[in-house]
Amino acid sequence: KGKKTLFQHLVFLEGSVFTVAVASSDQHSPITAHSGSHKATDHGSHNNTGKAFPVLDLNYENVRVPFEISLWVLLASLMKLGFHLVPHLSNIVPESCLLIVVGLLVGGIIRGTGETVPPVLDSKLFFYILLPPIILDAGYFLPIRPFMENLGTILIFAVVGTLWNAFFVGGLLYGVCQIGTESSSILSRIGLLQCLLFGSIISAVDPVAVLAVFEEIHINELLHILVFGESLLNDAVTVVLYHLFEEFSGIGSVTLLKGFLGVISFFVVALGGVLVGVLYGILAAFTSRFTSHTRVIEPLFVFLYSYMAYLSAEIFHLSGIMALIACGAVMRPYVEANISHKSHTTIKYFLKMWSSVSETLIFIFLGVATVAGPHDWNWTFVTVTVILCLVARVIGVVGLTFIINKFRIVKLTTKDQFIIAYGGLRGAIAFSLGFLLNKEHFPEREIFLTAIITVIFFTVFVQGMTIKPLVELLAVKKKQEAKRSINEEIHTQFLDHLLTGIEDICGHYGHHHWKDKLNRFNKKYVKKCLIAGERSKEPQLIAFYHKMEMKQAIQLVESGGGIKMPSAVPSTVSMQNIQPRPSTKPAPERAIPQLSKNKEEEIRKILRTNLQRTRQRLRSYNRHTLVADPYEDGLSDLFLKKQKMFQIEKKMNTYLTVPAPPPDSPTMCRARLASDPQAYSIKPASNKVPMIQVDLASPQSPDSVNLLDEFGQANQQEEEEQGLMMKPPSRPREAKKPSEEDEAKDQQRLMRCLSDPGPSADEDEDGAFLP
């Protein structure tokens, strides 16, 4: 325990040192620090005549900007690190709150040292650098199925709900300003349009805040997608309203025509954004079709095209967020079919990393910006705003749910409504939009900013902190953690086809019919264009199955060779139990030699150490070949050993493995290209490898390990027995061919596994490949 507290102290010390560094580095005059440069004064000289050559020089100005940026990012990351070291803090307080507090502290320190606090939450920085990674992360990993199923509900909440909020808050605020205060006070000078503009800024639910808070409470998928989808889609409404009211405030006159144009512009903004996103998504998918020889830059295409989509939409004042979401969602199934496993992992981790850093920075900057001001605190305005926001949200949600429930099959209960209303958090987008306001047109800008910040603080702190205990209290259904099973996948597909068929019989073209038509169109035309080679024909069920199998194989290898049950349900059922017993052939008599525990331990140790050694020895410094050359000395032998070990694992496995697909099937090609472009031919299995064969009598009893010929040659008859256990005896003797392909596949798999840092076991936000 002492070590832990010491470590915490160190982290916080580092953090505080960096804040001071950040504070001092923001000075505009170049630092002539005396502490570090005494050497320079020794050797250098400041005389004008005969200047000596400066051996050690100090020039801070050149690196100032990147230096500061790096310091901020470092600070953010260290803070994030620190919170998780403090034992119970992260359970009580959501991360966003802590980060805002840190931002406040940093701002306070900077102000305390007498410096001017830098305007860190500059709108340009926010909208072009900090926001896109978070939205791309959300869009790329958006669960398409629940999103589409609830699209109507989400759209109604996003569009109608936001409009209602904006007008309600804006209108009532104006009323309060006019009526409730004296005519000389500053409030009464705020016009209706300004109030409406303020209302539209403050009414949008913020995706960053929602993500940050909802991540930690693990509610069920439906609620999560409703609130989150709403926060994403209301961007279009916010953009339109903002520009509309800004225009009107500038010009001063409102005509019906302008109002009508406003409505039209909403559709243009929303649909235009989506269109831009889809275009770029298709481009990205098409590009990824040809990247099989340059795997290294595959992730870059994904990021670049998405960012370009965002920026392109921003050029035309379309909704950049919707463009980004559309781009990510559209390109994902095709890109994932084309890229290598490693690129997929890279994309995932980079997106997570960037979005995490962005989120952290946003909250810290919010804190700093709060300290920076400029503020104009007005009790009436602020309190009325907060109250109105809450009331508007509740009324909006309840009213809309009442209407929506008439059309929904799975109705939203009161509990659901409460969570949706309570989860309407405001965040940095509102602040940045407020910050963008022009001071000349809006003399009351500071009042607005103060109010916005107060609302943000209120929602993030109060609502953010209390939502978790409330979820527990109300016993809201939580996210189901169980893995997707193959049976559910089969029945999902079955049900889809069944419902489509029934709809056709009814003669009713419901949404299953259209979904089916879209899928068929997709399969027939789009996939052929956008997916390279054979992969375009692989049906979803098989893709799902291979994916599951791969995950399982990786798990097995990572567990280091233990006899572990990979399935979720511990059971002793094995393949033998379900194979129909043929009536003619008698059960083969097997004399299973008893193996002592020692010997078994020894075997396991050999396997484990071999695996560890290979991990350490894998070298890949060359950017062009990311996998170790299989022809490198010694490595191939190790690989063969691994491969044999893998075969053992497969037999110990109670879960089924598919016999290796033929070498030029889509999966095999992908596996091959993915791991190593050079490894097209496999070295033949050497005969000198120690072979251990395990019979799957019962995986629990270690006594059934059957040790053949430890150092002798691999005997051929073992090929016959070897085959995969699930073959019914009547099957023709093609045992040889599958086992060779087996080896090839295992080797490929192993190479992929070993050179891959390994996805963690808790990753599973990406569902099946296709919606």
Place this chain on the structure above:
Amino acid sequence: MQCISFEQIGVLHKRFKQLSHNEETLRRDHFNEIDDLAFNPIRAQIIEAFFDRRNFHQNGEGKVQEIGFEEFVVVMSHFRPPSAHMTEEQRGKTRREKLRFLFNMHDTDNDGIITLEEYRHVVEELLSRSGTLEKETAKCIADAAMLEVASISVGHMEPDEFYEGITFEHFLKLLERFEIESRMIIRFLNMDTTTLCK
């Protein structure tokens, strides 16, 4: 126990007449004439489900060659959405009904058990329209699924025991989390006005 409204019966009757060319009964070849069904990989099973006595709620067994309007409606009623105010018991009953329908579709030989062969057939049919019929893979997917059912339902089995097949109880347990009562629904049967219990 399924309640259907007047309007829905009217619509279905119109459709029935249209499909049967104004005759009194529907036969299999009437279904074969529906063009949109041609693309469906499991069309054979869907059509069979209409002629399966087990789906007529009369505790019958076996197949018929032609069905009247009443049977048509009864089969369709399996896809009715749950009404807004359902007790837990009613919801459970609806679940059982719908899952029973699915079960009957899989269990083609009427013995009350989905054997490995039958399940393999299901998966093969699912993959049949997808272009590449990888029979081996289909078989292994079915085997894996069967293994999972056995693991969940029976748990512990000796090496020489044999798992006969999926019984209805096992099937229920398997698709526990599936929320079938909200998924197996045709929306157009959602009109909820005056109800007439059949």
